[in-house]
Amino acid sequence: MEQRIELAVSTVIFALRPHPVSGRDTLWLPLVRRIREPFLGRWALPGGPLEPAEDLAASARTTLRRTTGLEPSHLEQLYSFGGIDRSPDRVVSIVYWALVRPDEDARAIDGENVEWFVADEVPDLAFDHNDIVEYALRRLRAKITYSDIAHAFTGEEFTIAQLREVHEAVRQVRLDPANFRRQTLANPRIVPTGRHLTGTSHRPPALYRLETP
Amino acid sequence: MEQRIELAVSTVIFALRPHPVSGRDTLWLPLVRRIREPFLGRWALPGGPLEPAEDLAASARTTLRRTTGLEPSHLEQLYSFGGIDRSPDRVVSIVYWALVRPDEDARAIDGENVEWFVADEVPDLAFDHNDIVEYALRRLRAKITYSDIAHAFTGEEFTIAQLREVHEAVRQVRLDPANFRRQTLANPRIVPTGRHLTGTSHRPPALYRLETP
DNA sequence: GCAAAAGTGTTTCAATTACACCCATGT
């Protein structure tokens, strides 16, 4: 008698929203309340079984649309978890993590049993999902320092300060505006659009965009 | 009617051996000749179906022992591949990569239909395994620059030159011995054992070991 | 004019690189 191994795809979805207490931008993520055993009633990462006709990334996208109604601006495989003690029945989870833009985020329509939490303050989750969230956070915070993923949180056009605020929110640090500006503009792919952001109560900052090579 | 999704674990196994032409140390990996369709007769990464009672990493270890007869000094998950066009039947592969020590490597007994190849000169492989090997090589070469995995290629005790030769072999570069030495010894976890390597035709180099914290 | 953030300049400090030179051993 052969035991069946379940194959599921889950996604850690990050968005930037103001922290309920401090008001400063922080990472949030949506969780889904389980309506079945095991872990009935507990919060868990959105996900579902892998459909035979569906790509791994496509499956993550489907989950993302179902829970947030949005397209991810960044989607990346995180890790595959297959410990034999993760769940009463053997299940291997391929986990993705995704970033969604705050401007689109406003348009988000949460599905049933979906609720957003501050990423660093999630409750006790089902399965090993607390470990997974922690791992995803570490990866995001590491990767933003050496890659372009911060732009997945900005619009097409952005000011240097907006980009800096993304870094500050994700990494939970304060960065020197002058030095950040220089280091950012050292990247030749970041070019000024010529336009400026208006409506600020001070000097209007220049708008830039990321050249797609 | 439900289509079954196969779940397999494959491993890219690296060892350092002298290059057949240049004689300098290079990365090698073992491949297995397929004895079944699809891709019958083609070389492929060692691997097999995931057993219900087996951990993902344990499955990789089993494969490693079967093909090389050795224990890995380093084993790490690489990526999971699940494209719907990878194979006629739908198969999701969770791929690991492993490093084995050269001293142990000498003890290796190759299984049937197993042959070692220079990692940068592998033939046309089955499935998408050429892509996977390339990806594993990139990861290894990137990771050796910021982590301790080089030690997975040295013995318990090592000279600074031996460690440098590992870096040079993996990254295919020449490194300044003086600077490499300083940067290496800047790591407080690398401590002298007090012993020296004898039998060289020149000044006997000091032996070090990596403190396990 | 004043506040506030944009944007520029400058000084300091640490890390990397290149390379000259001395040391200890086998032959």
Add this chain to the structure above:
DNA sequence: ACATGGGTGTAATTGAAACACTTTTGC
């Protein structure tokens, strides 16, 4: 003694960090 790699010293270059200062807008 001399060839060879081990090991040390040091000047030049680069980049990160800290911070003073000027600019441009809304009010």
